[in-house]
Amino acid sequence: MLPLVIYAGLLALASSKPCDTEGANRELLLSLNKDLLRSLESQEGLPNPSVHLALRLSDGHNLAKENELLNRLKSDLHNDIQSSLTNSKPVTGIMALYSLALRSSCFDLNTITFTINDKNETLLTHLKKQMEPEKEHIAFSQRPLTNYYQYSLGVLALCVNGIRVNNHVSHKLIKAVDHEHFKHGDAESVDTYAMAGMGLQCVKHSGSYVHSVAELDIALSKIKQKLLASYRTDGHIGNEFSTGLAVQALLAMGSEVADCAAAMEAMRTAARNNIYHNPMAVSQMLPALQKKSYLSVKSKECLNEDDTLLLEPQDPVVVLPSKTKVNVMVEVVTSSGEAGVYSVDVPKGNSLLEALELLKGKNIGFTFETESSLWGPYLSAVNGEQARQSDRRYWHLSSDGAALTQSVDDFKIKTAQKITIKNTSY
Ligand code: B12
CATH class of the missing domain: 2.170.130.30 (Ferric Hydroxamate Uptake Protein; Chain A, domain 1)
Structure with a gap:
């Protein structure tokens, strides 16, 4: 009997920490997923479409809370975008994120409309229209009205939602990759390369780019090369906050999960060290840790979803101000x-x-x-x-x-x- 108990004990030990990295990683994902869900409770201001997108791309769900967020996006965020449109403010990025969030819930986007000058048009029609002044701006000043990150988000969102992206719009993005125009301050913007990679990969899949497929392929391999060249010795690509998008892009562009292993490990280490307390940061890295990318939204069917993600009540954390x-x-x-x-x-x-x-x-x-x-x-x-x-x-x-x-x-x-x-x- 005793040897059996010892054997069972050893087995239990072997299947738990510290050697069971798979189990520990699963737990980490679950806790990040819960952090994101919990962020909805303390969220001030507008509901965040990026958080919704990440929750929807997760393996585990709390469908009631996700639905609540969806409704807030459709009212509060929608009204905010409408008022920006009325005031002629550029809304490319937020509109693109909103459309991706809706699509991730398999919501019928044709029912979502905005009004300008008494004319009611669908969200995707508006998004397509937003890309025109962005493109014109690039033509005369080498940069979009907003920035290349939002321009790429626009391309990605239209494409993921099955809208044909204007060849001239894609062409401008391809040229910007070629001329290395993606900057964040005076450094290269890994986040932008990643977003452009996902956008252009979607365009490639859709087969709609008829200008020059070779040109598109060259841009995609340049993006891949830029991302891989941004690997730091600690495994992050760019910095802690661009690694999630970079991994998403590499996966979308066909890299093997094994090729991103170092970056995934770096993100897990950073997450354990509480680097990702900002919900926006979690929302960009969690899909990557689950081997998904924003491109995965395209094939999402929202059927038979797990609905077991529950939040345990938490004791309020009181942080006393330091005397030092x-x-x-x-x-x-x-x-x-x-x-x-x-x-x-x-x-x-x-x-x-x-x-x-x-x-x-x-x-x-x-x-x-x-x-x-x-x-x-x-x-x-x-x-x-x-x-x-x-x-x-x-x-x-x-x-x-x-x-x-x-x-x-x-x-x-x-x-x-x-x-x-x-x-x-x-
Ligand atoms: C473009 C961009 C900028 C542009 C914004 C103006 C423009 N041209 O549109 C510029 C170059 C000015 C900029 C500045 C900074 N940025 Co910046 N930026 C981005 C980028 C690439 C895209 C943002 C975007 O358009 N999102 C899409 C729209 C729909 O979302 P949005 O929230 O409405 O976008 C606005 C805000 O994000 C804001 N913004 C931009 N950067 C930052 C950074 C912070 C900390 C905040 C609060 C807001 C903010 O500007 C956007 C356009 O209006 C992101 C990359 C990413 N992964 O998100 C980095 C990113 C958000 N930036 C970052 C940082 C660190 C900064 C700076 C703090 C850098 C610095 N040392 O000064 C400053 C902000 C300082 C400040 N005054 O508060 C980090 C933030 C990480 C974090 N944990 O918070 C990111 C994630 C890049 C990275 N991987 O490090 N940024």
């Missing part, structure tokens, strides 16, 4: 090159946003404004000076000379440092 304070020097460099330096002591662990608020409260001439975005608060104005997208300017953030890879809200102050906020053109 650290000094933050904030340097502001305006568009004319003028620099001003401010100093503030903040509780260790506070966000940069909290530090800036403390600084503002000192009434020593420092002010700032933020705008909400899918990634959280975007710093839009400092000391009354706006850095506008329309002027191709933004407030670039760095800490001791290293560019921040997170928002003012996500970046936590752990040590004394100098933050530089510089009005930069791009």
Whole structure:
């Protein structure tokens, strides 16, 4: 009897941590999936179509909560896009994400319409129309009205929803790959290469690009090569926040899962180290960890879905402010090159946003404004000076000379440092 018990014990040990990586990975996926679902409870502002998309691409579901989010997208996000359209604001990216979110729930997109000048047209007709001024803008200034990331999202969303993408629109994207026009600030934008890769791969599958298939293939292999060349020694492609999209794109472009293994492991390590607490970050990496891409939405049927994803009640986490304070020097460099330096002591662990608020409260001439975005608060104005997208300017953030890879809200102050906020053109 005793040997049997020992044997059973050994078996149980062998099938649990730390050697059972498959089980541990499954648990990690489940916990990320739950984090994303839980983010809906605390979500302020507009419902996030990227979160919906990721929930729908997951293997496990909570159909009631997903449906609730879908309804909020159809009302709140819809109204917001309608009001942007009325005010002639470009909406390519958000409209594309909205259409992908609806498609991921197998919702009939023909029933979704927007009105401009009393004319009611479907979402996809509007999206197709949005691509025209984007394309015209590229023709005279080498860049879309919004950015190449949103332009690629537009191509992807139209194609995934079965709409034929205008050959000239695809051609402009192919040329931009060729001329290496995908920048994020002054660095290459891995996220944009990834999104363009998924968009163009979809166009290739659809067989609608009749300009030159060879040209399309060259662009796709260049994108693949760019993504693979962006592999860091720690396994991330680009940075922690572009790796998810990069893996999605590589998978969509036909790479073997094994070729992405290092990147997947890097994302799992980052997830265990709580790097992905922003729901937007989780929404871009979770599909990749489940070996899916936004292209998978095209074949989604929404049949016999698992509905077992439940959220256990959680004890509220009370974070007491740290008694230790650290000094933050904030340097502001305006568009004319003028620099001003401010100093503030903040509780260790506070966000940069909290530090800036403390600084503002000192009434020593420092002010700032933020705008909400899918990634959280975007710093839009400092000391009354706006850095506008329309002027191709933004407030670039760095800490001791290293560019921040997170928002003012996500970046936590752990040590004394100098933050530089510089009005930069791009
Ligand atoms: C284009 C882009 C920019 C452009 C935006 C203007 C433009 N041309 O449209 C520029 C170059 C200005 C920019 C700036 C920054 N960016 Co940027 N950006 C992107 C990119 C490639 C696409 C965003 C987009 O259009 N999304 C589609 C639309 C539908 O979504 P949206 O939320 O409405 O889009 C707006 C916001 O995303 C906002 N935005 C852009 N970047 C950032 C970054 C943060 C932190 C926030 C809160 C908002 C924000 O601008 C978009 C257009 O209006 C994403 C890549 C990605 N994976 O999402 C990175 C990305 C969002 N950016 C990132 C970062 C780090 C920054 C900076 C903080 C860099 C820095 N060190 O200064 C700054 C923002 C500083 C600030 N003032 O708050 C990270 C964010 C990661 C994170 N964990 O938060 C991403 C994911 C890139 C990456 N892999 O590192 N960015």
